[in-house]
Amino acid sequence: MKVTRRVIALLVLGLLATGALFAAAQSETQFVTIGTGGVTGVYYPTGGAISRMINAQSETYGIRATVESTGGSVFNINAVLNGDLEFGVAQSDRQYQAYNGLAEWEELGPQEDLRAVFSIHPESITLVASVDSGIESVADLAGKRVNIGNPGSGQLQNSRDVLAAFGISESEITAEQVRAVEAPGLLQDGRIDAFFYTVGHPNGNITEATSGRIQVRVVPIEGAEVDALLDEFSYYASSIVPVSNYPSAANTQPNVPSVGVKATFVTSASVSEDVVYAITKEVFENFDAFKALHPAYQVIELEDMLTGMSAPLHPGAIRYYEEAGLIDLINPALLGE
Numbered sequence: 001m002k003v004t005r006r007v008i009a010l011l012v013l014g015l016l017a018t019g020a021l022f023a024a025a026q027s028e029t030q031f032v033t034i035g036t037g038g039v040t041g042v043y044y045p046t047g048g049a050i051s052r053m054i055n056a057q058s059e060t061y062g063i064r065a066t067v068e069s070t071g072g073s074v075f076n077i078n079a080v081l082n083g084d085l086e087f088g089v090a091q092s093d094r095q096y097q098a099y100n101g102l103a104e105w106e107e108l109g110p111q112e113d114l115r116a117v118f119s120i121h122p123e124s125i126t127l128v129a130s131v132d133s134g135i136e137s138v139a140d141l142a143g144k145r146v147n148i149g150n151p152g153s154g155q156l157q158n159s160r161d162v163l164a165a166f167g168i169s170e171s172e173i174t175a176e177q178v179r180a181v182e183a184p185g186l187l188q189d190g191r192i193d194a195f196f197y198t199v200g201h202p203n204g205n206i207t208e209a210t211s212g213r214i215q216v217r218v219v220p221i222e223g224a225e226v227d228a229l230l231d232e233f234s235y236y237a238s239s240i241v242p243v244s245n246y247p248s249a250a251n252t253q254p255n256v257p258s259v260g261v262k263a264t265f266v267t268s269a270s271v272s273e274d275v276v277y278a279i280t281k282e283v284f285e286n287f288d289a290f291k292a293l294h295p296a297y298q299v300i301e302l303e304d305m306l307t308g309m310s311a312p313l314h315p316g317a318i319r320y321y322e323e324a325g326l327i328d329l330i331n332p333a334l335l336g337e
């Protein structure tokens, strides 16, 4: 009898201990979500690549990362700022605008809690049109049905800037605002003539757009109008769309001139230093493995990941860059006091 009681007591103690351990493990594991973009873009696999890297080290850091497909840069920045997401991928121009209270943030004012972590791949404002539409330059968009990007996307403002640079008002086109993931289907169905998508190359979206029955081309964004645009906005740079990645496109040249920005990784000042440190460290220490995860990263050099940011760096990222001897490569104005 006594023995039985002791066994039960031990069992109960054991159960309690297991429960306590389980609870401890639960409270130690930090769950973070990364906001990305449409599943055929580059942000979505980028979030996947980063989350796999951090999850592979979950025993070390106690972090579990998941990825969410979203409407894009502006959605991600807002979701990070209001605490719905811990991290987001966002265009460098959108990071600048949010931190400085411009474009979608004009009424709200500067988003001072936004923090930069690192930059990722280059993106180009990509204008895709059906050959039948006769659109061979931005000027030809007047009178056409054009997807300029969903609210929440990075490309919405880019399309507006490009149209404005060419003196085309939104009322002169039939402007659609659907998500990039739907645009190739609409183009192939003949329901739109063209769409804008600010994205890294190659990607599944432009492959899909150029692979259907309807012949499609990537339209150059160039000329004196574009030079003026580059002069006006320091976050835009000239770029190319490597259209040779899309063998079914109607283009005959391997590269099409355009305007570029960078994809960047952002967070909020309220996300813990340890979490940001761990993610930064894993991405940088596995840079070669990271680069191999998507063909759009092929052109990235490690130093490129430290330029193109405009919000202050998160202290967790600064801790890693100091430790790794990379801090001198970063604009000192972003390092705080």
Ligand code: GLU
Pocket (backbone or CB within 6 Å): 036, 037, 038, 041, 042, 043, 044, 071, 072, 073, 074, 090, 091, 123, 152, 153, 154, 155, 198, 199, 200
């Ligand atoms: N640049 C796009 C945006 O900010 C997303 C591109 C992508 O998903 O690769 O909305």
